Amino acid sequence: MNLETRYRRLLAVYPARHRSAYADEMVAVLMDGARPGQRLPSLREAADLLWCGFAARARARRAVRSPDPARREAAAIAGLIGAVMLAAVAVRRLYLASSMGFAEGAPVRDVAVRALVWTVVAVLVLVGLRRSAAALAVLGVLVEAAAIVVWLPVEAFRPIRMSWALALSLLTAAFLVVARRARRPVLGSVPATLGLRRAPAGARGRVAVLLAPLVTVPVAQPVLETVIGIHTAPAVTAGIVLADVAVMVGLPLLALGLAVAARRAMADLRLTRTGVAGHAPAEQGRGSQHSR
Amino acid sequence: MLPRMTEAPMREPTFLVLTALAATPQHGYAVIEDVARMTDGRVRLRAGTLYAALDRLRSDGLIEVDREEVVQSRLRRYYRLTGVGEQRLAAETARLHRQATLAESRLRTRRTPGEAFS
Structure with a gap:
């Protein structure tokens, strides 16, 4: 499994709407930031993705629950x-x-x-x-x-x-x-x-x-x-x-x-x-x- | 939740992202590098944080998509500041400026404990 696939796996924590809007772009940014030859996502990058992904998920759920x-x-x-x-x-x-x-x-x-x-x-x-x-x-x-x-x-x-x-x-x-x-x-x-x-x-x-x-x-x-x-x-x-x-x-x-x-x-x-x-x-x- | 007021202080990543987009439209990775440069490497935005800020700024209408490019089969989306974004950034800059001026003037009039007794 290469780095890009690993990053895409991590992005799965985001809600679908966010993924369809930003996943490709975020993978590009993550790959731009990778060191040459890097095979694993850096720990801090992974932690940040998980944290922000779950936050986005919680936000999406709140938005669904509260009608306009x-x-x-x-x-x-x-x-x-x-x-x-x-x-x-x-x-x-x-x-x-x-x-x-x-x-x-x-x-x-x-x-x-x-x-x-x-x-x-x-x-x-x-x-x-x-x-x-x-x-x-x-x-x-x-x-x-x-x-x-x-x-x-x-x-x-x-x-x-x-x-x-x-x-x-x-x-x-x-x-x-x-x-x-x-x-x-x-x-x-x-x-x-x-x-x-x-x-x-x-x-x-x-x-x-x-x-x-x-x-x-x-x-x-x-x-x-x-x-x-x-x-x-x-x-x-x-x-x-x-x-x-x-x-x-x-x-x-x-x-x-x-x-x-x-x-x-x-x-x-x-x-x-x-x-x-x-x-x-x-x-x-x-x-x-x-x-x- | 309280409605976001125009006077509410901006979080630092938000402020830095808006500042990075103020002069010219940039794509995500360019924003990260620009912010690192502006802060002498003190702030290095992570992708998750950056896109949380970009998504919120977009839905608040402070930034918008300028154009999209595909470079080496990778998507690069350029963002630019909107009129509203420009106003918000100007207002936040003025607020920070006022605070800095205030602190400066207070520091100038500060007396050392020795002076108070003399």
Whole structure:
């Protein structure tokens, strides 16, 4: 094995993107720096390559893990809307229960916890404590699941009837986990989250894309109940569970896919329109010259 | 991570690489030799360090590829300073200059312990 091959082997510690950009060039530099007749890479050169290679790998991994700011802000806004939706539903149910006069005791305890958790999540997003918001949202998913489980003994259809709550909380938690790295750590992000104007370019379109599955979930619930005939079904069968998963996963995914396609189509449209606009002044200029 | 501010001090390899590219575009090995020459052999950049700096400077838009040549079947890519790179290097030079001037003036006004008691 010659020196060049040995150096190429060492360069394998670099991430693929870095290798394809620089490997040939780096080998040239390393060979230029080699003594005549040198057969083994020098220890210091090898150590430096390994160190820098692993550093580049760690950097690449970090870059993959942290989405770009526009996507993060869009996820934060979509997550906020999801949390508000979940809080609103729970608060409304709490209000109805209290106005009907049986607010005390167990029947509404789960609703109260849900209302509290999602309200706090929304507030945390608003004040920019994104990490805490993400953590609490994940806890919120567990609370929603628990709120279903505690009713299971008295209501076998509870998981089916409450599928939307679980789906909505999962989506919200997922958005907030994506958004967990705050652009500004504290109160400063309130205007950024509220005022879409100040969000980074491209966030607005992305919010629309993320909202599509979010608003589809409440629509999917009655669809599901119609499909399985929930009012006449005697018991929860495997078929019903399958239909539940298919509808609650399928419809939001479909909505997401359509929204992504619509956004792409609109971006193409904008591109052609600016293309036309770019040509227009020149043609106008020519037109006026002709008229003279 | 904090955003890299324009006033943040530059690391020495970064500063030296930018300085090497300031006058004329150079390829990787020429940069290593130039830096060694400029520092009287004190700094000899290793390939890994050099390309870590070049990659970062490229993605920050301080340098760009000038041209590529193949010499003896080996790739030589020449890099040059961009307008932004020129500004950053000038700003860093001014900062170092201010610091050096400050230290000089303080050293001049320095009193020896004996003087303080006399």
